[in-house]
Amino acid sequence: MIIVLKPLATQKEIEHIMEKVESLGLKPWVSAGIERTIIGVIGEEDILRSLPLEGFPGVERVVSILKPYKLASRDYKNEPSKIDVGGGIVIGGEKIAVIAGPCSVESREMLLDVAEKVKKSGAVMLRGGAFKPRTSPYSFQGLGEDGLKYMAEARERTGLLLVSELMDLRNIDMFLRYVDVIQIGARNMQNYDLLKEVGKTRKPVLIKRGMANTIKELLMSAEYVLSGGNEKVILCERGIRTFEDLTRFTLDLNAVPAIKSVSHLPVVVDPSHGTGKWGLVKAMSLASIACGADGLMVEVHSNPEEAFSDGDQSLLPSVFEDLMKDASRVASSVSRTV
Ligand code: PEP
Numbered sequence: 001m002i003i004v005l006k007p008l009a010t011q012k013e014i015e016h017i018m019e020k021v022e023s024l025g026l027k028p029w030v031s032a033g034i035e036r037t038i039i040g041v042i043g044e045e046d047i048l049r050s051l052p053l054e055g056f057p058g059v060e061r062v063v064s065i066l067k068p069y070k071l072a073s074r075d076y077k078n079e080p081s082k083i084d085v086g087g088g089i090v091i092g093g094e095k096i097a098v099i100a101g102p103c104s105v106e107s108r109e110m111l112l113d114v115a116e117k118v119k120k121s122g123a124v125m126l127r128g129g130a131f132k133p134r135t136s137p138y139s140f141q142g143l144g145e146d147g148l149k150y151m152a153e154a155r156e157r158t159g160l161l162l163v164s165e166l167m168d169l170r171n172i173d174m175f176l177r178y179v180d181v182i183q184i185g186a187r188n189m190q191n192y193d194l195l196k197e198v199g200k201t202r203k204p205v206l207i208k209r210g211m212a213n214t215i216k217e218l219l220m221s222a223e224y225v226l227s228g229g230n231e232k233v234i235l236c237e238r239g240i241r242t243f244e245d246l247t248r249f250t251l252d253l254n255a256v257p258a259i260k261s262v263s264h265l266p267v268v269v270d271p272s273h274g275t276g277k278w279g280l281v282k283a284m285s286l287a288s289i290a291c292g293a294d295g296l297m298v299e300v301h302s303n304p305e306e307a308f309s310d311g312d313q314s315l316l317p318s319v320f321e322d323l324m325k326d327a328s329r330v331a332s333s334v335s336r337t338v
Pocket residue numbers: 103129133165184185186187208238273
C-alpha cells in the first residue's frame with residue numbers, strides 16, 4: 001500500500017501516520033521526493049484498511065498495490081479455469097460455449113420451439129428467464145416455477161443445459177433442482193447475500209457485470225462466491241452505461257482481455273443486452289470471439305415482434321443460425337471452435 005501525502009504535509013502529520021501504521025504491527029517506510037513524500041507500507045493490506053487513512057491530515061490518497069480479489073486473481077491461479085457445467089460442457093476450454101434462448105420463458109410451446117432451433121444451430125445451453133428483473137412492476141414478471149418446468153422439459157428433449165436468473169434467496173432450492181447454471185443478473189451483481197448463498201452451493205454460477213460496475217467490482221463479486229467454496233464461477237460482460245444512447249448499453253469488450261490478464265475465470269459475452277439491437281448482435285458476437293470470449297449468451301425468439309421482453313434485441317432463429325456459421329469461422333481463426 002502506498003500512502004501519497006499532500007505537498008504541504010507537515011513532519012508532525014507524517015510522524016502521526018507512521019505511529020498509527022506501526023501500532024498495527026506493520027512496517028512503514030518514508031520516501032521524500034522533491035514535490036511530495038510518500039509512505040510505503042509492507043504487510044497485510046486488510047489490516048491497514050482498518051485505518052481510515054484517506055481521512056488523516058496530510059494524506060492525499062492511498063493506493064493499493066495488491067489486488068483486493070484473491071481467489072479470482074491470477075496470483076492465486078495462473079492457468080485459465082475450465083468450468084465443468086455438466087453434460088460434457090466446459091466453459092473456458094477450446095470450445096466457445098454458445099448459450100441461446102428467449103429473454104423470458106413466455107410459454108411452453110414457444111420455449112420448446114426456440115430450444116429445438118438453437119440446438120440445431122449449435123447452441124449448447126438454453127437461456128430463459130422465469131423470474132424477470134423488470135424496470136417496471138407493470139411489465140411481465142416471468143412465469144415463475146412453471147417457466148423453470150418448461151426449461152427442464154426443453155432440456156429433456158434437446159439435451160441443452162439450462163441457465164436462468166435467480167433473483168430471490170428464497171428460490172435457491174428451486175433453482176438447484178431445475179437449472180444447470182445459476183445466473184446472477186446485472187442488477188444483483190452486488191447483492192452480497194445472494195452471492196454468499198450461491199457460494200455455499202456447488203452449482204456453477206454465471207455473474208453478469210452490473211451496468212454501472214467496474215471490472216474490479218465484478219471480480220469482487222466473484223470473490224464472494226469463490227470464498228464460499230464454490231469454484232464454478234463464470235463472468236459475463238453485458239454492457240455498461242455510458243453517455244452513448246444510440247445503443248442500449250456500451251458493450252465493453254475491453255473487459256474480456258482485461259479480465260483475462262488479471263483473473264483465471266472464464267468470460268462470456270452477452271451482445272444482446274450489450275447492444276439492445278438485434279442488427280448489431282452478430283457483429284458483436286464475432287468481435288467477442290475474436291477478443292477471447294469463452295462463451296456467448298444470445299437472445300433468440302421465434303417471433304421477436306411479439307416478445308414479452310427484449311424483442312428489439314432478439315434474433316430470429318434463422319438469423320441465429322447464420323451467426324453460428326460465421327462464429328465458427330472466426331473461432332477457427334483464433335484456434336477455437338464453437
Ligand atoms: C437477462 O440476461 O435476462 C438479463 C436480465 O440480463 P442483465 O441482468 O444483464 O440485464
